[in-house]
Amino acid sequence: MSRRISNEENEQRFSVRAKRFISGEQRKYREEEEIRVPLEYVPDEEKNKKNKEDMENMLSKAYDLDENRSLRFFRHFYRIAALLCCIMLVAILLIEVSYLPPVGSANKPTNNEVTQKYIEDGLTDTGGINIVGGMILNYRAFDTFGETNVLYIATCCVMILLLVEDKPMRKLLKMDDRSFEPKSDIILQKIAMFLVPIVFMFGLYVMFNGHLGPGGGFAGGSMIGAGLILYVSAYGTKKTQRFFNEKIYTIIKVASLCIYGVLMIYFFYTGANGLDNHIPLGTPGHIFSAGLILPINILVGLEVACTMYAFYALFRRGDI
Numbered sequence: 001m002s003r004r005i006s007n008e009e010n011e012q013r014f015s016v017r018a019k020r021f022i023s024g025e026q027r028k029y030r031e032e033e034e035i036r037v038p039l040e041y042v043p044d045e046e047k048n049k050k051n052k053e054d055m056e057n058m059l060s061k062a063y064d065l066d067e068n069r070s071l072r073f074f075r076h077f078y079r080i081a082a083l084l085c086c087i088m089l090v091a092i093l094l095i096e097v098s099y100l101p102p103v104g105s106a107n108k109p110t111n112n113e114v115t116q117k118y119i120e121d122g123l124t125d126t127g128g129i130n131i132v133g134g135m136i137l138n139y140r141a142f143d144t145f146g147e148t149n150v151l152y153i154a155t156c157c158v159m160i161l162l163l164v165e166d167k168p169m170r171k172l173l174k175m176d177d178r179s180f181e182p183k184s185d186i187i188l189q190k191i192a193m194f195l196v197p198i199v200f201m202f203g204l205y206v207m208f209n210g211h212l213g214p215g216g217g218f219a220g221g222s223m224i225g226a227g228l229i230l231y232v233s234a235y236g237t238k239k240t241q242r243f244f245n246e247k248i249y250t251i252i253k254v255a256s257l258c259i260y261g262v263l264m265i266y267f268f269y270t271g272a273n274g275l276d277n278h279i280p281l282g283t284p285g286h287i288f289s290a291g292l293i294l295p296i297n298i299l300v301g302l303e304v305a306c307t308m309y310a311f312y313a314l315f316r317r318g319d320i
Contacts, residue, residue: 127281128211128290136216137293137300145264148300151307152257162314185234192234199227207301211290217300224301225308232309237317244309246320253306256299263292 101108118135126134136144200223207220232240270277282289313320 123284126211126290126293127284128293129284130211130213130216133210133216133293133297134290137210137296138291141264141267141292141296144296144300145260148257148260148303151303152253155253155307155310158311158314159320162318163320188234192230196227196231196234199223199230203227203301203305207297208287208294210297211293212285212287217297218304220297221301221304222308224305228305228309229312232313237313237319249306249310249320252302253310256302256306260296260299260303263296267292 106112118131118139122131122134123129126138128134128138203220203223203226205220206215206223207217210216210220228240228244267277267279269275277291279291281291284290288294310320
């Protein structure tokens with residue numbers, strides 16, 4: 001006969017812990033259940049005072065370095081690790097800078113054949129009329145991919161620091177974003193009703209026009225992000241979440257970066273091995289031309305728009 005597994009043993013299983021980690025659930029330990037302070041508002045002053053004292057006692061025990069050895073070890077380890085990382089970063093930068101050519105050298109990019117290559121062969125190689133767009137999203141697409149990853153990581157860091165996930169805590173702290181500003185600013189709403197569609201359309205035009213003229217994903221995405229900020233400032237989060245909520249934000253943010261990465265891997269692999277990537281450049285000057293530059297502009301624009309809106313929403317109310 002098989003032995004019946006207890007709840008504590010079931011909690012220790014790797015599959016259960018992995019499932020909780022992926023879904024974002026938190027395990028409730030016995031210690032937490034014993035010292036957990038209710039978040040609901042209690043009008044009784046004595047109960048509120050007791051809850052406050054319990055919370056202070058819990059925090060004092062958790063941050064007491066004399067009793068909490070793990071916290072003391074973590075602080076020492078964090079300081080040493082931070083110092084070593086800074087020293088390594090400074091050393092790497094100094095070593096890389098030492099390999100740069102001196103001022104006025106013939107090997108500097110301003111004096112060698114790189115600039116001439118961009119000007120003479122840019123249209124033939126990239127299919128884009130905008131030389132700057134072709135350089136950033138074709139010749140230096142790997143660099144742009146790194147910048148896009150920086151935006152994604154920056155958003156993740158801000159979410160880790162500012163995101164409020166506890167729903168009772170949101171109610172306790174009155175996290176209604178409309179309580180911190182005029183609830184019905186008719187002037188702002190009328191102006192937003194007129195400007196937001198124009199900002200969105202112009203942002204899309206700049207994004208789709210990056211390979212034909214001035215513009216691109218970064219500029220167009222920043223305009224769309226500004227339009228979202230204007231809309232949420234005028235109408236609030238509830239109306240904004242009808243068409244742009246946390247789920248849609250996550251899908252757009254992750255999908256844009258993943259698709260961009262897949263396209264770049266294919267492009268880099270074929271280019272490094274001298275293979276034909278079978279991506280047509282199209283007719284220069286047409287909207288559907290320049291190979292991967294157009295879809296990359298769109299993906300970068302979506303990434304920038306989501307990043308701008310996320311920063312504003314998280315700093316504003318701790319939620320997207």
